Amino acid sequence: MTFLSRLAGSMLVCVMALAFSQPATAGLSDRPGDFDYYALVLSWSPSFCLSAGGSHSGDPQCGTSRPYAFVLHGLWPQYDQHWPEDCDTGVDNTVPDALAASMLDIMPSDKLVQHEYAKHGTCSGLDMGAYLLMARRLYTSINVPFQYVNLGSQLDVPLNQFRSDLLAANRNFGPGMIAVNCDKNGRLVEVHFCYSKQGEPQNCGRNEVQAKMCRQDQISMPPVRGRIAGASAGNSAAPSGNVTPSVAAAAAAAAAAAAAASQAGNTNIQPDQTDPNEPNAANDNAPDYGMHSRHRRHRHKHHRNYYDN
Numbered sequence: 001m002t003f004l005s006r007l008a009g010s011m012l013v014c015v016m017a018l019a020f021s022q023p024a025t026a027g028l029s030d031r032p033g034d035f036d037y038y039a040l041v042l043s044w045s046p047s048f049c050l051s052a053g054g055s056h057s058g059d060p061q062c063g064t065s066r067p068y069a070f071v072l073h074g075l076w077p078q079y080d081q082h083w084p085e086d087c088d089t090g091v092d093n094t095v096p097d098a099l100a101a102s103m104l105d106i107m108p109s110d111k112l113v114q115h116e117y118a119k120h121g122t123c124s125g126l127d128m129g130a131y132l133l134m135a136r137r138l139y140t141s142i143n144v145p146f147q148y149v150n151l152g153s154q155l156d157v158p159l160n161q162f163r164s165d166l167l168a169a170n171r172n173f174g175p176g177m178i179a180v181n182c183d184k185n186g187r188l189v190e191v192h193f194c195y196s197k198q199g200e201p202q203n204c205g206r207n208e209v210q211a212k213m214c215r216q217d218q219i220s221m222p223p224v225r226g227r228i229a230g231a232s233a234g235n236s237a238a239p240s241g242n243v244t245p246s247v248a249a250a251a252a253a254a255a256a257a258a259a260a261a262s263q264a265g266n267t268n269i270q271p272d273q274t275d276p277n278e279p280n281a282a283n284d285n286a287p288d289y290g291m292h293s294r295h296r297r298h299r300h301k302h303h304r305n306y307y308d309n
Contacts (some may be wrong), residue, residue: 046221069151083207134199156219
């Protein structure tokens with residue numbers, strides 16, 4: 001073998017070694033509409049107000065003007081494992097003030113509305129208005145069992161009982177379609193309801209493995225802070241299958257604002273409705289070698305700082 005042949009061979013080996021040493025995700029980016037399923041995330045607001053040593057006391061939802069209970073944290077496009085975020089839609093992702101304001105009956109602040117759309121909504125493949133309307137529709141379709149509405153004092157309940165009560169109140173969901181998140185002390189943080197891209201209940205992926213989301217046998221629900229005379233299960237602080245006039249009015253306002261946003265040029269692509277959603281069970285830990293395995297570079301931090309995501 002000549003010197004040049006040996007040199008060429010050595011260079012080829014080095015190039016191949018360098019290529020295999022690079023992360024498999026190099027050069028790839030998250031694309032709108034490229035995900036497996038949605039997680040509708042409902043946060044128990046009183047737990048948020050007590051988190052971080054009570055440092056959120058200045059947050060509007062932590063006062064007593066409204067009885068914030070289950071609030072909409074967000075609608076998150078998810079891969080079977082991990083998730084996309086901050087997708088490039090090619091347009092301005094700032095939520096107009098009117099559209100953000102139309103969500104404040106179910107979300108605690110316009111800042112959260114803006115953050116959730118920028119981080120998660122941009123990856124849905126829906127335009128801004130359609131994404132927020134879908135989030136509202138799914139939120140208002142959830143029934144909260146009466147015993148968990150407008151709590152006046154702390155309630156301690158076995159995790160399995162809480163899950164059973166949610167399933168009994170929402171019979172279109174199966175056990176693998178709901179996951180409950182708690183903190184290390186067993187305090188309820190949030191509940192995830194999993195949906196297909198079309199908004200139909202489906203099994204969750206590995207982001208919502210119940211055994212990892214809450215390691216406690218019993219959870220505690222701190223009491224709701226505010227009080228409204230005559231409040232019931234259908235008030236704006238808690239989702240209900242019966243949409244109240246205030247929710248319907250807000251939805252109409254959201255639709256109008258969505259139309260205005262669309263006319264302003266906010267015309268993201270619609271999701272690929274032919275892309276199948278794999279019905280992975282919540283506790284199915286079989287490895288995924290499919291097209292989304294490259295996205296494992298993301299670290300799952302939703303369950304730690306839940307109002308920062």
